[in-house]
Amino acid sequence: GEEHYNCISALHKSMRGSDENASLYWLARMLEGGEDPLYVARRLVRFASEDIGLADPLALTQAVAAYQGCHFIGMPECEVILAQCVVYFARAPKSIEVYRAYGNVKECLRMHTGPLPPVPLHLRNAPTRLMKNLGYGKGYKYNPMYKGPVEQDYLPEELKGTDFFKERKT
Numbered sequence: 001g002e003e004h005y006n007c008i009s010a011l012h013k014s015m016r017g018s019d020e021n022a023s024l025y026w027l028a029r030m031l032e033g034g035e036d037p038l039y040v041a042r043r044l045v046r047f048a049s050e051d052i053g054l055a056d057p058l059a060l061t062q063a064v065a066a067y068q069g070c071h072f073i074g075m076p077e078c079e080v081i082l083a084q085c086v087v088y089f090a091r092a093p094k095s096i097e098v099y100r101a102y103g104n105v106k107e108c109l110r111m112h113t114g115p116l117p118p119v120p121l122h123l124r125n126a127p128t129r130l131m132k133n134l135g136y137g138k139g140y141k142y143n144p145m146y147k148g149p150v151e152q153d154y155l156p157e158e159l160k161g162t163d164f165f166k167e168r169k170t
Contacts, residue, residue: 004035008043011086016051020090027086028079037078041067044085055095062088097165104164117156 007030014022030040041063048063066085070078109116126136141150153160 004030007033007035008040011040012043012047012051015047015086015089016094018090018094020087023086023090024083027082031075031079031082037070037075037082038067040082041070041085044082044089047089050099051094051096052089052092053095053098055093059089059092101164108159108162108164117158120153120156122152123154 007026011023011026011030014026027040031037045060045063045067048059052059062085066081069081073081121135122138122140124131124136126132131137141152143150155162
């Protein structure tokens with residue numbers, strides 16, 4: 001019932017708060033209560049990107065490995081796999097930078113009125129002669145051919161200069 005959601009919330013918030021002891025407690029309470037370990041593992045995959053993100057990019061690898069390990073061996077053997085992952089996450093640095101930026105992109109798309117801006121011609125592939133004649137791919141700078149990043153616009157003209165990583169006013 002509701003306690004299922006209360007416990008996963010407590011686990012999530014304990015890891016977010018870097019409390020490894022509370023994180024282990026809530027994990028054990030769920031598993032010992034009969035919770036599906038794959039449910040917990042799926043939540044850890046989400047946590048890895050949502051709460052740890054770029055502060056420790058290996059967190060996602062840890063979460064996916066924990067999910068696979070649980071899938072391969074099941075309970076009760078997989079409990080230590082989940083425990084390791086939970087403690088890793090509680091100890092990991094946290095960042096919601098990507099989570100917020102992606103939210104800003106979604107807000108931008110939802111608030112847009114009318115047709116969405118077209119993909120700039122230089123970013124389009126030109127697999128046919130007609131597409132080449134229409135200007136697809138014209139002027140595109142292939143970054144690996146240069147010693148450093150090239151100056152080139154990648155967003156539609158209407159969004160030029162937009163930075164989704166900065167706070168948006170709602």
